[in-house]
Amino acid sequence: MVGLQWGDEGKGKVVDYLAGSFDAVARYNGGSNAGHTVVIGQRKHTFHLIPSGALKGKELLVGAGVALDPVILADELALLPDETRRRLVVDGRCSLVSPSDKELDAALEELRGTSAIGTTRRGIGPSYAMRALRLAPRVSDLVAGFDFDPLNRFYKKLDVDPSGLIAWAEESRKLLGGLVGDVAGRVVDIAEKGGSVLFEGSQGSLLDLLHGSYPYVTSTHTTAAYIPAALGISPGLAGKPLGITKCYTTRVGGGAFPTEEKGPLAEQIRSIGNEYGATTGRPRRVGWLDLVALRYSVGINGAKEVAVSKLDVLSRVKEFKVCIAYKHQGSEVSDFQAALGHLGEVEPVYETPFSLHGANFGSGLPPEGKKFVDYLEEKLGVNVALVSHGEERTSTIEL
Numbered sequence: 001m002v003g004l005q006w007g008d009e010g011k012g013k014v015v016d017y018l019a020g021s022f023d024a025v026a027r028y029n030g031g032s033n034a035g036h037t038v039v040i041g042q043r044k045h046t047f048h049l050i051p052s053g054a055l056k057g058k059e060l061l062v063g064a065g066v067a068l069d070p071v072i073l074a075d076e077l078a079l080l081p082d083e084t085r086r087r088l089v090v091d092g093r094c095s096l097v098s099p100s101d102k103e104l105d106a107a108l109e110e111l112r113g114t115s116a117i118g119t120t121r122r123g124i125g126p127s128y129a130m131r132a133l134r135l136a137p138r139v140s141d142l143v144a145g146f147d148f149d150p151l152n153r154f155y156k157k158l159d160v161d162p163s164g165l166i167a168w169a170e171e172s173r174k175l176l177g178g179l180v181g182d183v184a185g186r187v188v189d190i191a192e193k194g195g196s197v198l199f200e201g202s203q204g205s206l207l208d209l210l211h212g213s214y215p216y217v218t219s220t221h222t223t224a225a226y227i228p229a230a231l232g233i234s235p236g237l238a239g240k241p242l243g244i245t246k247c248y249t250t251r252v253g254g255g256a257f258p259t260e261e262k263g264p265l266a267e268q269i270r271s272i273g274n275e276y277g278a279t280t281g282r283p284r285r286v287g288w289l290d291l292v293a294l295r296y297s298v299g300i301n302g303a304k305e306v307a308v309s310k311l312d313v314l315s316r317v318k319e320f321k322v323c324i325a326y327k328h329q330g331s332e333v334s335d336f337q338a339a340l341g342h343l344g345e346v347e348p349v350y351e352t353p354f355s356l357h358g359a360n361f362g363s364g365l366p367p368e369g370k371k372f373v374d375y376l377e378e379k380l381g382v383n384v385a386l387v388s389h390g391e392e393r394t395s396t397i398e399l
């Protein structure tokens, strides 16, 4: 399951919905910057690190590509039934996120001033950077013992206080007790026994470190191709990607957003769609569906199957439009890759082929919904496999 936009496409809800037909759910990228929301009846669960299959009783795997914050993992586990812990395996090769990484994340954002990325300040960028510098402890290093001296010296050079690291490491070692294992090995075992694993992506393709709207991106890879690399399994085991998009677009943090809408209409969509960050509570920026960006995401993921979410939100909004191309210096651009260098300067070209206003999902896919599905299938060359029209598991239509 991969997000085709800038995150918050509804992955959590759909992963929970689909998890019933899998043996395990695995996270493979990102960290506690993710906020995956699952609503069951009156209860809302937000998962930052625990895979969204938690409420379906599935085996829960956290793969090597995840930046692991043991304190947040423990806080999250504490909110779930005790037996959840027995179903959870954290790969020993995961990088850790330390309190110093969070301090550095905040300090870097301050330094950037008006060009701040708008990170979640969860220490994700610094944790992955430390891994690339070969200074970060892995989960298995906490168990085996780790020489913190080089890391301490490095942090001191950056004017970050590392004095709490030893106590944090000791506490984290206890919190992770009994959870550490070989996630890659588990995935292979499950596959060899004829079972299946749902790979739950975090963030969205346009936040990918290499292929997204750099530098306004996250610090890991978010496309389907990263699944095998991040978990440590063969590409052949990764299966087929299911992309997910909202019927409009949102973005949290800085960076260009060609179809962004501002003013009362944006406020209306934000309020109906409850578009506030699940991790930071920030209001999400909202805008229209962007087919230029989506075609690109579908392409880089090789997504033939797509889920669309939040159709209920636009059923309550009179306006509806879709961006079909960009205008840049007088000429039309329909290639997102070509526009990436000047995404802040393009003007969207819109069309309103139909509207979702008034669509009623009470008894299956209404005519407005069908038009939208047909339109997306034609414009993106994909099969729309699932429509989500509300937070509840029951507000889901499989096609």
Ligand code: IMP
Pocket (backbone or CB within 6 Å): 006, 007, 008, 033, 034, 035, 117, 118, 119, 120, 121, 122, 123, 124, 125, 202, 203, 207, 216, 217, 218, 219, 252, 253, 254
């Ligand atoms: P970081 O991942 O905290 O470093 O933040 C980098 C950028 O990615 C910021 O614009 C964040 O708002 C965005 N971001 C990170 N995680 C998520 C997510 O789960 N949903 C939406 N945006 C995210």
Ligand code: MG
Pocket (backbone or CB within 6 Å): 007, 008, 009, 034, 035, 036, 037, 278
């Ligand atoms: Mg989210």
